[in-house]
Amino acid sequence: MKNKSKKIKRKHNMQGTYESVKVIGTFHRYGIQQSVDSNGTFYYRPVVYMQDCQDLSNTDLKLPEYLLFNLTKGFKSLGILNPGTKLEINCRHYLKEERNAGYGYPTNIVIANNRPDFPDDPNVLAGMIMVKNQDNPEAEKDPINTDLIQIYKKWLENKE
Structure with a gap:
């Protein structure tokens, strides 16, 4: 080539x-x-x-x-x-x-930004934010959706 x-x-x-x-x-x-x-x-x-x-x-x-x-x-x-x-x-x-x-x-x-981009899929993005806020006391009143968290985790597995 x-x-x-x-x-x-x-x-x-x-x-x-x-x-x-x-x-x-x-x-x-x-x-x-x-x-x-x-x-x-x-x-x-x-x-x-x-x-x-x-x-x-x-x-x-x-x-x-x-x-x-x-x-x-x-x-x-x-x-x-x-x-x-x-x-x-x-x-x-x-x-x-x-x-x-x-x-x-x-x-x-x-x-220089060596950090990953935000996911394009809104469901994956919502799941990512939910996972990242799990131990944050300020986010305890934010909604949690286990289906979206699973979608995010599956997206992470496929990305690697």
């Missing part, structure tokens, strides 16, 4: 040629980089260090040990992150033959 490669849409801007990609990785730490503006004034730039990153758009691409992103509003909207938090990030990958090769301009940053 042939391995079909996805056609890459390349874009160009002042920083070079890039492709839009989705990266998943582990938040490692916050850091500070010292920079100099065009007037020669030093300033400090907060950054985010990501490790164990994979490019979900191109699985053959070898990423560096760490990816470094500016601490943008997208990161700040998640609150203060703890090391080990998995994140999905849409960003630009600047191609190697160009100046500024690397990753940048992070957008749509979300905590």
Whole structure:
């Protein structure tokens, strides 16, 4: 079976040629980089260090040990992150033959979700909620339907 490669849409801007990609990785730490503006004034730039990153758009691409992103509003909207938090990030990958090769301009940053989706079937969903609330004293007045609980348990067995 042939391995079909996805056609890459390349874009160009002042920083070079890039492709839009989705990266998943582990938040490692916050850091500070010292920079100099065009007037020669030093300033400090907060950054985010990501490790164990994979490019979900191109699985053959070898990423560096760490990816470094500016601490943008997208990161700040998640609150203060703890090391080990998995994140999905849409960003630009600047191609190697160009100046500024690397990753940048992070957008749509979300905590990676390894949790299962809710069941589509309303009976399975109701049974799941009933099972999850069995030991919750706040839910003691919620209705219980053993048939729906059995439907949920059977759905779980078939899913595995």
